[in-house]
Amino acid sequence: MNEKIALFTIFGGTGDLAKRKLYPSLFRLYRKGNLAEHFAVIGTARRDWSDDHYREIVRDTIKDLNPTTEEAEAFSSHFYYQSHNVNDSEHYDTLKKLSDTLNDKYKLGGNHIYYLAMAPQFFGTIVQHLKSQEILTDNGFDRLVIEKPFGSDYDSAYQLNEEIRAVFPEKDIFRIDHYLGKEMIQNISAIRFANNIFESQWNNRYIDNVQITFAESLGVEDRGGYYEHSGALKDMVQNHILQVVALLAMEPPVAFSEAEIRAEKVKALQAIRLYSEKEALENFVRGQYGHGKLEEQEFVSYREEPNVDEHSQTETFVAGKFLIDNFRWSGVPFYIRTGKRLTEKGTRINIVFKQVPVNVFKDDIDKCGEKTDLPPNVLTIYIQPTEGFSMTLNGKEIGQGFTTTPVKLDYRHSAETTGNSPEAYEKLLLDSLNGDGTNFSHWDEVAQSWRIVDIIRHAWDKTSVEFPNYAAGSMGPDAAFDLLARDNFTWDWQPDIWYRERGKLE
Incomplete structure (x- = not known):
């Protein structure tokens, strides 16, 4: 497996999104070998947590994935917490020191992903401080992952985009749409x-x-x-x-x-x-x-x-x-x-x-007292909760005459297949590590x-x-x-x- 090397800084690291989606998805990548020894995660938020408490929270978020004790301990040891006020420049200086320390400790090559799991009104403030406090690296990559909503209308979205693009080029901005x-x-x-x-x-x-x-x-x-x-x-x-x-x-x-x-x-x-x-x-x-x-x-x-x-x-x-x-x-x-x-x-x-241009079975259907319109052919793509697709065709009913009946050709992924397939956030986090913006907005x-x-x-x-x-x-x-x-x-x-x-x- 091709190991990815990066430092994740998650703004909003105590929030619901981080606990429900981000930490379990990072663990899946860790279990599959996409993340191994050369990665670290900094969680930041207003709460005054210790590293030990933060790691305990992280282990709790992955318990449904049934990790071994050793696996959970090894994974969570890569997580560090810093209490952070996004408006305070001094807090970014502390964040830079921790980032530099972890970059050296885990040999991360300056690769950095900043994940903004916060309200959009803080996005501009955060990226401006990342630049002004010189947290962005000269080596490796700096990529920004942003959650929706991106603005509340065109004008606010444009203003937000201008603030972000003043710091990050478009190729390094990953706007998440988890669908x-x-x-x-x-x-x-x-x-x-x-x-x-x-x-x-x-x-x-x-x-x-x-x-x-x-x-x-x-x-x-x-x-x-x-x-x-x-x-x-x-x-x-x-x-x-x-x-x-x-x-x-x-x-x-x-x-x-x-x-x-x-x-x-x-x-x-x-x-x-x-x-x-x-x-x-x-x-x-x-x-x-x-x-x-x-x-x-x-x-x-x-x-x-x-x-x-x-x-x-x-x-x-x-x-x-x-x-x-x-x-x-x-x-x-x-x-x-x-x-x-x-x-x-x-x-x-x-x-x-x-519909077909002419229903040649019309007369036969009329004799049976049925409607003369054939049902349309329909291709259905099932996205959730079931995954798969079906095609509705018209076939002949068994028996005398040529009365038609809809027949569905149906394929659904098995529970085992969907259970083992990567979760949406897992795929998108891996895409951001690879620098692939295909599935982002x-x-x-x-x-x-x-x-x-x-x-x-x-x-x-x-x-x-x-x-x-x-x-x-x-x-x-x-x-x-x-x-x-x-x-x-x-x-x-x-x-x-x-x-x-x-x-x-x-």
């Missing part, structure tokens, strides 16, 4: 470009519409304070969903390299039609969940969640239609929806193909995403909706279904129907 590290998101390109059966038909001649669903069964839980300032549009559409749209819509890259993939993704995002505010209101709908009951479990409304305004106008659901104005996709709607407290947790993509992508979303946000801020407008446990407000019905389409995935038919959903 880009998921196995089946990365598989989109393989399904498209490695299969002529799909790539030859991946255009408006054969595809009727594209549907992207990011559904969450949970409510906002303890994130009410954050969610009140974000909402589903900024939390999910600006980053995760538009990244998936770009991967689905982009042209084949000349080579499967970071630069070529990025260039095609940017072109796809720039081809998305920028609506007027009036058009945005026509093509995007919002929702907020109210009381609901699913399988004997009752749920409170969003406005009753902790740290939420009792008159909140924050959306917990978004559905909309993107149009892509280029030769490949002209006339093909890309429908998206995402929401909290929906029927089932699931992230999936449905590629709905056009480039500024050009972030900027265009904000331009698209800002128009919708501004239109919504000038209007109001009677909230709540969908019951917890359902698949969103009626307006989300009306959006497709206007174009004579329906959502392919409707898990709520199964529950309603059995009286499990009110």
